[in-house]
Amino acid sequence: MAVYLICYALSYLLARQHVYMLSGLVLITAALWLYWRDYRASRDLIHLRGLFCLAFVGGQGVSCFKLSRLQTDWAGETWLCFLLAVLAFWLAFEAVQRMASRKRECGSREHGSRNSNPFSGSGGHRSVLRQLEADSRLHGRHHGRLGPGLCF
Secondary structure, three states: OHHHHHHHHHHHHHHHOOOHHHHHHHHHHHHHHHHHHHHHHHOOOOOHHHHHHHHHHHHHHHHHOOOOOOOOOOOHHHHHHHHHHHHHHHHHHHHHHHHHHHHHHHHHHHHOOOOOOOOOOOOHHHHHHHHHHHHHHHHOOOOOEEEOOEEO
Protein backbone atom coordinates (compact mmCIF):
# COMPACT_ATOMS: atom_id res chain seq x y z
CA MET A 1 0.00 0.00 0.00
CA ALA A 2 2.93 2.34 0.65
CA VAL A 3 4.00 2.02 -2.99
CA TYR A 4 0.48 2.97 -4.09
CA LEU A 5 0.41 6.03 -1.81
CA ILE A 6 3.78 7.21 -3.14
CA CYS A 7 2.66 6.66 -6.74
CA TYR A 8 -0.63 8.43 -6.07
CA ALA A 9 1.15 11.46 -4.61
CA LEU A 10 3.57 11.51 -7.56
CA SER A 11 0.70 11.25 -10.02
CA TYR A 12 -1.10 14.11 -8.28
CA LEU A 13 1.98 16.32 -8.46
CA LEU A 14 2.58 15.45 -12.12
CA ALA A 15 -1.04 16.24 -13.00
CA ARG A 16 -0.75 19.61 -11.25
CA GLN A 17 2.29 20.33 -13.45
CA HIS A 18 0.24 19.32 -16.55
CA VAL A 19 2.41 16.26 -17.28
CA TYR A 20 -0.67 14.13 -17.92
CA MET A 21 0.83 11.16 -19.76
CA LEU A 22 3.41 10.48 -17.07
CA SER A 23 0.79 11.02 -14.35
CA GLY A 24 -1.43 8.40 -15.95
CA LEU A 25 1.44 5.95 -16.46
CA VAL A 26 2.40 6.22 -12.80
CA LEU A 27 -1.17 5.32 -11.74
CA ILE A 28 -1.38 2.45 -14.22
CA THR A 29 1.94 1.14 -12.90
CA ALA A 30 0.57 1.39 -9.34
CA ALA A 31 -2.57 -0.52 -10.41
CA LEU A 32 -0.48 -3.28 -11.96
CA TRP A 33 1.71 -3.45 -8.86
CA LEU A 34 -1.32 -3.70 -6.52
CA TYR A 35 -2.79 -6.50 -8.65
CA TRP A 36 0.53 -8.35 -8.87
CA ARG A 37 1.01 -8.10 -5.10
CA ASP A 38 -2.39 -9.68 -4.39
CA TYR A 39 -1.93 -12.30 -7.12
CA ARG A 40 1.51 -13.27 -5.83
CA ALA A 41 0.18 -13.65 -2.28
CA SER A 42 -2.92 -15.67 -3.21
CA ARG A 43 -2.04 -17.27 -6.58
CA ASP A 44 -5.61 -16.42 -7.56
CA LEU A 45 -6.04 -14.61 -10.90
CA ILE A 46 -9.44 -13.28 -9.87
CA HIS A 47 -8.50 -11.98 -6.44
CA LEU A 48 -11.22 -9.44 -5.63
CA ARG A 49 -9.01 -6.74 -4.14
CA GLY A 50 -6.46 -7.11 -6.91
CA LEU A 51 -9.10 -6.80 -9.61
CA PHE A 52 -10.71 -3.80 -7.91
CA CYS A 53 -7.37 -2.01 -7.72
CA LEU A 54 -6.48 -2.94 -11.29
CA ALA A 55 -9.78 -1.62 -12.63
CA PHE A 56 -10.28 1.41 -10.40
CA VAL A 57 -6.71 2.71 -10.17
CA GLY A 58 -5.98 1.69 -13.77
CA GLY A 59 -9.10 3.56 -14.86
CA GLN A 60 -7.90 6.63 -13.00
CA GLY A 61 -4.59 6.33 -14.83
CA VAL A 62 -6.28 6.21 -18.22
CA SER A 63 -8.43 9.17 -17.22
CA CYS A 64 -5.31 11.10 -16.20
CA PHE A 65 -4.11 10.96 -19.81
CA LYS A 66 -6.67 13.71 -20.58
CA LEU A 67 -7.39 12.26 -24.02
CA SER A 68 -10.14 14.78 -24.75
CA ARG A 69 -9.90 18.54 -25.01
CA LEU A 70 -13.17 18.67 -23.08
CA GLN A 71 -11.63 17.08 -20.02
CA THR A 72 -10.42 19.43 -17.30
CA ASP A 73 -8.04 18.97 -14.38
CA TRP A 74 -9.46 17.17 -11.39
CA ALA A 75 -10.20 19.22 -8.30
CA GLY A 76 -8.37 18.39 -5.10
CA GLU A 77 -11.60 16.91 -3.73
CA THR A 78 -11.75 14.48 -6.65
CA TRP A 79 -8.22 13.26 -5.97
CA LEU A 80 -9.05 12.90 -2.28
CA CYS A 81 -12.29 10.97 -2.95
CA PHE A 82 -10.54 8.55 -5.32
CA LEU A 83 -7.78 8.00 -2.76
CA LEU A 84 -10.29 7.40 0.04
CA ALA A 85 -12.30 4.98 -2.12
CA VAL A 86 -9.26 2.78 -2.74
CA LEU A 87 -8.07 3.02 0.87
CA ALA A 88 -11.52 2.18 2.26
CA PHE A 89 -11.93 -0.83 -0.01
CA TRP A 90 -8.38 -2.05 0.64
CA LEU A 91 -8.68 -1.70 4.42
CA ALA A 92 -12.17 -3.23 4.60
CA PHE A 93 -11.06 -6.17 2.47
CA GLU A 94 -7.99 -6.66 4.66
CA ALA A 95 -10.09 -6.59 7.85
CA VAL A 96 -12.63 -9.11 6.51
CA GLN A 97 -9.84 -11.35 5.22
CA ARG A 98 -8.12 -11.34 8.61
CA MET A 99 -11.38 -12.08 10.44
CA ALA A 100 -12.11 -14.97 8.09
CA SER A 101 -8.62 -16.41 8.50
CA ARG A 102 -8.88 -16.08 12.29
CA LYS A 103 -12.22 -17.87 12.21
CA ARG A 104 -10.77 -20.65 10.04
CA GLU A 105 -7.80 -21.02 12.40
CA CYS A 106 -10.11 -21.31 15.42
CA GLY A 107 -12.23 -23.86 13.57
CA SER A 108 -9.21 -25.91 12.52
CA ARG A 109 -7.95 -26.05 16.10
CA GLU A 110 -11.35 -27.31 17.26
CA HIS A 111 -11.57 -29.99 14.56
CA GLY A 112 -7.88 -30.89 14.34
CA SER A 113 -7.61 -30.07 10.64
CA ARG A 114 -6.30 -27.12 8.75
CA ASN A 115 -8.75 -25.46 6.37
CA SER A 116 -7.34 -23.83 3.26
CA ASN A 117 -8.38 -20.42 2.02
CA PRO A 118 -11.86 -21.00 0.57
CA PHE A 119 -11.45 -18.15 -1.92
CA SER A 120 -8.20 -19.24 -3.55
CA GLY A 121 -7.03 -21.98 -5.82
CA SER A 122 -8.98 -24.00 -8.35
CA GLY A 123 -12.58 -24.77 -7.55
CA GLY A 124 -12.69 -21.99 -4.96
CA HIS A 125 -16.48 -21.82 -5.13
CA ARG A 126 -16.67 -25.48 -4.10
CA SER A 127 -14.40 -24.77 -1.14
CA VAL A 128 -16.66 -21.92 -0.07
CA LEU A 129 -19.70 -24.20 -0.27
CA ARG A 130 -17.91 -26.88 1.75
CA GLN A 131 -16.96 -24.28 4.35
CA LEU A 132 -20.58 -23.09 4.53
CA GLU A 133 -21.74 -26.65 4.99
CA ALA A 134 -19.18 -27.29 7.73
CA ASP A 135 -20.12 -24.05 9.50
CA SER A 136 -23.82 -24.88 9.35
CA ARG A 137 -23.21 -28.36 10.77
CA LEU A 138 -20.99 -26.92 13.49
CA HIS A 139 -23.68 -24.47 14.56
CA GLY A 140 -26.66 -26.77 13.95
CA ARG A 141 -28.21 -24.67 11.19
CA HIS A 142 -29.73 -26.40 8.17
CA HIS A 143 -32.00 -23.76 6.65
CA GLY A 144 -31.75 -24.79 3.03
CA ARG A 145 -29.92 -26.80 0.41
CA LEU A 146 -27.35 -25.51 -2.07
CA GLY A 147 -27.06 -28.84 -3.86
CA PRO A 148 -26.46 -32.50 -3.08
CA GLY A 149 -25.14 -32.58 0.49
CA LEU A 150 -24.42 -28.84 0.64
CA CYS A 151 -26.31 -26.86 3.26
CA PHE A 152 -26.37 -23.21 4.11
